[in-house]
Amino acid sequence: MSEYHHGFSVSIERTGDERVLLSLYARGKLEHEDYETLVPMLESAIAGMDHPKVDVLFDMRDLTGWEIRAAWDDLKLGLKHGRQFNRVAMVGDKQWQEVAAKVGSWFIGGEAKIFDDRAQAVAWLEQNA
Numbered sequence: 001m002s003e004y005h006h007g008f009s010v011s012i013e014r015t016g017d018e019r020v021l022l023s024l025y026a027r028g029k030l031e032h033e034d035y036e037t038l039v040p041m042l043e044s045a046i047a048g049m050d051h052p053k054v055d056v057l058f059d060m061r062d063l064t065g066w067e068i069r070a071a072w073d074d075l076k077l078g079l080k081h082g083r084q085f086n087r088v089a090m091v092g093d094k095q096w097q098e099v100a101a102k103v104g105s106w107f108i109g110g111e112a113k114i115f116d117d118r119a120q121a122v123a124w125l126e127q128n129a
Contacts (some may be wrong), residue, residue, distance in 0.1 A: 007034050014044045020045050021125070022056045022066055026063040031057070035073035042077075046084065055125050056088040059118060078107030088112040089121035 004030025013021045022042060046052040066074060078085075085108035089100045098114050105112035115121040 006031065008038055010038060010041060012041060016046060018051055018053050020049075020052060020054045022054055023059075024056065025059045028066050029063070029068045030070045030074075032067065032069040032073055035070055035077065039073070039077060042081070046081075052084045053086040054084050055081055055086050057118075057121060057125060058088060058090045060090055060092045062090070063097070065096075074104075075107065078104065082107045083109035086110040087125055089125050090114045091116070091118045091121050 007026070008030070009025040010025040011021075011025075013023075015021065020042075022045075024038075042054070046054065087110050088101075088104070088108060090097065090112065092098070092101070092114055093116055101112055101114040113121075113124060114125070
């Protein structure tokens with residue numbers, strides 16, 4: 001019997017005094033516990049910044065969705081820190097991911113865009129760095 005794998009791989013990189021690059025790779029269905037790990041990491045990275053600018057590279061090609069509580073956690077993250085998100089580049093290849101990207105863009109102050117190709121997503125983020 002195979003095991004079910006899910007969750008985030010997270011990388012956070014601070015550039016200068018105000019920019020943070022948050023790289024996420026999501027696999028399976030995200031759960032509340034995933035956000036209990038991610039949110040404190042992000043908040044720690046932006047702590048002490050007067051006007052943080054967060055760029056996100058979100059690889060969601062292996063994401064199958066969110067449990068209800070995790071979707072609520074995602075919404076709360078957007079409401080609390082949404083104005084700090086500058087650009088969110090999502091990499092995905094499923095129709096529902098495009099819809100999720102569009103809905104997610106309503107809760108951030110910056111731009112959100114979905115890409116089929118990771119290299120294009122990275123290039124788009126670097127245009128604004």
